[in-house]
Amino acid sequence: MTSQPRGRAAAIGLLSAAAALAAGHFAAALGDPRTSPPVAVGGAVIDLAPAWVKEFAVAVFGTADKIALLVGMLLVVAALAVGAGLLSWLRWWPGALVIAAFGVVGLAAAATRAGGGVLPALVSLVVGVGAFGLLWWIAARPDRAEQQLAPASSGWARRRFLATSGLVVVGSGLAAAGGSVLSRGSGAVSSRAEVASRLPRVPLPAIPSGADFAASGTPTFLTANRDFYRIDTALVVPQLSAEDWRLRVHGMVGTELDLSFDDLLHRRLEARAITLACVSNPIGGDLISTANFVGVPVRDLLLEAGVRPGAQQLLTRSSDGYTAGTPLDVLLEPDRGALLAFEMNGRPLPAEHGFPVRMVVPGLYGYVSATKWLVDAKVTTFAEQHYWQRRGWARDAPIKPQSRIDRPRPNSSVPAGTVTVAGIAWAQPTGIRAVQVSADGGPWQNTELTTEVSRDTWRMWRARLELEPGDHVVRCRAIDSTGAAQTDVVQGVLPDGATGLHELRLRCT
Ligand SMILES: Nc1nc2c(c(=O)[nH]1)N[C@H]1C(S)=C(S)[C@@H](COP(=O)(O)O)O[C@H]1N2
Numbered sequence: 143m144t145s146q147p148r149g150r151a152a153a154i155g156l157l158s159a160a161a162a163l164a165a166g167h168f169a170a171a172l173g174d175p176r177t178s179p180p181v182a183v184g185g186a187v188i189d190l191a192p193a194w195v196k197e198f199a200v201a202v203f204g205t206a207d208k209i210a211l212l213v214g215m216l217l218v219v220a221a222l223a224v225g226a227g228l229l230s231w232l233r234w235w236p237g238a239l240v241i242a243a244f245g246v247v248g249l250a251a252a253a254t255r256a257g258g259g260v261l262p263a264l265v266s267l268v269v270g271v272g273a274f275g276l277l278w279w280i281a282a283r284p285d286r287a288e289q290q291l292a293p294a295s296s297g298w299a300r301r302r303f304l305a306t307s308g309l310v311v312v313g314s315g316l317a318a319a320g321g322s323v324l325s326r327g328s329g330a331v332s333s334r335a336e337v338a339s340r341l342p343r344v345p346l347p348a349i350p351s352g353a354d355f356a357a358s359g360t361p362t363f364l365t366a367n368r369d370f371y372r373i374d375t376a377l378v379v380p381q382l383s384a385e386d387w388r389l390r391v392h393g394m395v396g397t398e399l400d401l402s403f404d405d406l407l408h409r410r411l412e413a414r415a416i417t418l419a420c421v422s423n424p425i426g427g428d429l430i431s432t433a434n435f436v437g438v439p440v441r442d443l444l445l446e447a448g449v450r451p452g453a454q455q456l457l458t459r460s461s462d463g464y465t466a467g468t469p470l471d472v473l474l475e476p477d478r479g480a481l482l483a484f485e486m487n488g489r490p491l492p493a494e495h496g497f498p499v500r501m502v503v504p505g506l507y508g509y510v511s512a513t514k515w516l517v518d519a520k521v522t523t524f525a526e527q528h529y530w531q532r533r534g535w536a537r538d539a540p541i542k543p544q545s546r547i548d549r550p551r552p553n554s555s556v557p558a559g560t561v562t563v564a565g566i567a568w569a570q571p572t573g574i575r576a577v578q579v580s581a582d583g584g585p586w587q588n589t590e591l592t593t594e595v596s597r598d599t600w601r602m603w604r605a606r607l608e609l610e611p612g613d614h615v616v617r618c619r620a621i622d623s624t625g626a627a628q629t630d631v632v633q634g635v636l637p638d639g640a641t642g643l644h645e646l647r648l649r650c651t
């Protein structure tokens with residue numbers, strides 16, 4: 143009977159798990175990066191998570207939610223792998239069984255996901271169990287030799303175990319890095335460059351210089367593409383190419399449409415500045431951005447296809463299976479300006495924001511309207527539930543009017559006297575008529591507004607307050623263009639968006 147010292151047993155578990163993940167990741171990169179075992183399992187975790195988990199993840203990690211999930215998963219895997227190693231201190235097979243069980247979870251996740259390739263998970267399983275057995279065997283051998291021969295051989299055996307471990311570490315590192323390089327930016331990069339060279343010249347809405355108070359601390363009116371907030375369920379950014387892209391508009395229509403990317407470019411196009419907001423944006427949060435989008439009016443397509451009586455929503459689907467359901471009465475409003483967009487701030491859509499084509503609908507939260515990597519559009523009834531609706535979020539999700547204070551920073555100290563307070567407000571597609579602030583529960587007073595660019599976009603405001611030395615609370619509220627004031631009733635983001643007033647605490651000295 144041979145036994146492993148604890149440290150070595152734990153190392154065997156950890157190393158074989160690392161080898162398994164790295165090998166699977168590399169194998170996936172040769173084909174479809176989405177089939178990498180941690181990506182497939184992570185994707186399954188995301189799809190199985192109920193509404194409050196997403197809310198929690200976004201609240202705690204914001205747009206870094208996916209990194210947090212991957213790191214969390216790796217920690218769990220590492221802990222289980224150490225456990226597997228320790229289980230095998232006497233015999234090799236209990237730990238190998240645990241590693242194999244991981245492999246089976248990976249296989250199951252891969253098999254049930256879009257793409258469905260199970261080869262990388264299989265590679266992981268085989269490499270994981272193989273590495274475990276090999277390391278265990280090499281580590282166990284010296285003790286046998288030790289018993290029969292000279293005790294001096296244990297130093298040699300240790301070195302051999304360390305050398306093999308080192309090889310596994312280096313091999314895993316190379317496979318993981320190679321896999322990441324191979325899968326980075328495949329597909330969409332060259333297609334985006336090609337599309338960039340032939341984007342139709344559609345005049346973009348002019349943004350006057352008075353459209354923001356950036357000098358007073360608000361965001362710039364347009365958000366640069368790289369700064370635009372990103373929220374989606376895709377652990378790996380889908381890589382589509384414009385050349386292969388097709389969109390079917392079908393379901394309860396008179397005539398089905400089957401469109402290529404070029405078909406879109408040759409239709410009537412519209413450019414619009416649109417402020418997109420996420421339902422998970424808490425009061426005062428930053429899951430909101432603005433861009434100039436160019437695309438085909440969704441209404442044109444629906445009118446051409448001919449919506450049949452009784453139809454209620456357009457169910458749009460992305461290449462990774464995500465769906466959003468958008469009420470047809472909104473999409474058919476003559477002035478709504480819902481677009482199938484392919485251009486964002488003068489550039490082809492970035493891969494992260496849905497290249498080659500996404501939908502954007504002014505005035506609706508992204509989860510019911512802004513499908514990225516769009517590949518299918520089905521006219522149907524509300525009986526079919528969309529992705530987040532099935533997880534407890536509301537079916538209908540108009541953006542709620544809100545306002546936010548950006549300056550001064552929360553809990554900062556500023557000199558007493560005249561204090562400039564500045565921020566943003568939005569009430570798409572109604573528009574902002576006024577923004578008011580109140581200090582320490584005092585009367586609401588109007589603020590200075592920026593030039594209105596459109597009713598579909600945010601509007602910036604600022605005010606000069608006279609504040610005495612001491613602690614203060616400043617609140618703001620939006621008044622939309624119908625004259626309705628933003629509600630002060632506090633509600634969380636579930637199920638259809640947060641309400642309440644943003645409050646700034648600061649100290650004047
Ligand atoms: N394919 C796909 N499209 C999607 C999502 C998604 O998870 N997958 N998330 C939606 C949500 S919740 C929001 S708020 C917007 C965000 O778009 P952005 O990442 O371009 O800001 O995209 C929407 N479109």
Ligand SMILES: [Mo]
Pocket residue numbers: 373419420421422507508509
């Ligand atoms: Mo969202």
